[in-house]
Amino acid sequence: SQQGEEDPQALSIQEGENATMNCSYKTSINNLQWYRQNSGRGLVHLILIRSNEREKHSGRLRVTLDTSKKSSSLLITASRAADTASYFCATDPSSGTYKYIFGTGTRLKVLA
Amino acid sequence: GAGVSQSPSNKVTEKGKDVELRCDPISGHTALYWYRQRLGQGLEFLIYFQGNSAPDKSGLPSDRFSAERTGESVSTLTIQRTQQEDSAVYLCASSLAEGYEQYFGPGTRLTVT
Numbered sequence: 118s119q120q121g122e123e124d125p126q127a128l129s130i131q132e133g134e135n136a137t138m139n140c141s142y143k144t145s146i147n148n149l150q151w152y153r154q155n156s157g158r159g160l161v162h163l164i165l166i167r168s169n170e171r172e173k174h175s176g177r178l179r180v181t182l183d184t185s186k187k188s189s190s191l192l193i194t195a196s197r198a199a200d201t202a203s204y205f206c207a208t209d210p211s212s213g214t215y216k217y218i219f220g221t222g223t224r225l226k227v228l229a
Numbered sequence: 230g231a232g233v234s235q236s237p238s239n240k241v242t243e244k245g246k247d248v249e250l251r252c253d254p255i256s257g258h259t260a261l262y263w264y265r266q267r268l269g270q271g272l273e274f275l276i277y278f279q280g281n282s283a284p285d286k287s288g289l290p291s292d293r294f295s296a297e298r299t300g301e302s303v304s305t306l307t308i309q310r311t312q313q314e315d316s317a318v319y320l321c322a323s324s325l326a327e328g329y330e331q332y333f334g335p336g337t338r339l340t341v342t
Contacts, residue, residue: 147328160272160320160333205271207331215327216285217262219272 123206123220131228136193138223140206141186147211149182151191154222155202163191163204168211198229231255233334235321241340242311250306250337254323261304262322262331263296272320278304279327311341 179192203222264272274288278298298304322331
């Protein structure tokens with residue numbers, strides 16, 4: 118499996134519910150980023166969390182990072198139909214390069 | 230200000246032809262990345278440039294692929310002798326520096342017939 122794998126691959130929830138997506142990676146990292154992609158707006162950066170941080174918030178988004186487990190989670194609270202998109206995590210291995218590795222993404226569908 | 234722009238937005242080419250894709254990053258961004266995204270897949274790293282340093286070309290899938298960047302501005306990705314498996318969306322992103330958030334362009338959809 119590759120660096121930066123998200124699970125689940127697909128998630129369908131009702132509007133107003135919370136959505137949780139997970140990302141696992143293999144090597145040590147400098148930081149981990151979450152991106153959203155929908156057909157209308159392309160790829161948009163959501164949040165960046167550095168390896169020395171454990172949790173970050175941005176509006177309805179909450180990201181956690183557990184470097185001991187090499188995993189991160191993205192929580193979207195009170196989901197809206199507009200949150201329907203694919204969500205990707207991206208990691209940059211702390212090996213002297215900033216070559217970002219993206220996972221295959223979680224496809225989130227929020228039903229109105 | 231203006232975001233990352235890419236041209237063309239769509240390109241249809243015949244197998245065996247060369248294509249050139251262009252990326253205009255956000256002014257002042259020293260890092261520039263190229264990715265490939267096949268239908269329904271994640272992003273595949275191709276190459277990145279940081280300032281005047283030698284680019285990291287480790288993601289280029291074959292010697293048919295090459296990229297250049299002029300200083301800290303425009304970049305071009307060239308694919309020679311295109312093959313059908315090159316069909317994908319090619320995305321460019323720039324960031325203020327290494328390790329910062331990336332701003333993506335809308336992509337170039339390449340179709341090789």
